[in-house]
Amino acid sequence: xxxxxxxxxxxxxxxxxxxxxxxxxxxxxxxxxxxxxxxxxxxxxxxxxxxxxxxxxxxxxxxxxxxxxxxxxxxxxxxxxxxxxxxxxxxxxxxxxx
Numbered sequence: 001x002x003x004x005x006x007x008x009x010x011x012x013x014x015x016x017x018x019x020x021x022x023x024x025x026x027x028x029x030x031x032x033x034x035x036x037x038x039x040x041x042x043x044x045x046x047x048x049x050x051x052x053x054x055x056x057x058x059x060x061x062x063x064x065x066x067x068x069x070x071x072x073x074x075x076x077x078x079x080x081x082x083x084x085x086x087x088x089x090x091x092x093x094x095x096x097x098x
Contacts, residue, residue, distance in 0.1 A: 019033075
């Protein structure tokens with residue numbers, strides 16, 4: 001069994017904060033921390049596949065070359081989801097006010 005490397009105080013704090021925040025979000029969504037971790041892995045796998053596909057299409061070896069496209073895609077996804085949630089909220093409020 002491999003020995004666990006000693007972590008710096010900054011890394012310990014970063015990991016603690018990540019777990020604290022993940023647990024809070026998971027609890028608020030009615031998820032387990034394991035479900036949230038699995039979801040995160042699936043997101044990472046999808047982004048990795050997307051990056052590989054873009055790098056292959058651009059014939060490049062450096063992911064930084066497709067980073068602007070990745071950020072634009074992320075921004076577009078966020079904008080689409082916020083718009084959808086806002087429209088659903090407006091519809092629900094209109095229905096409640098009738």
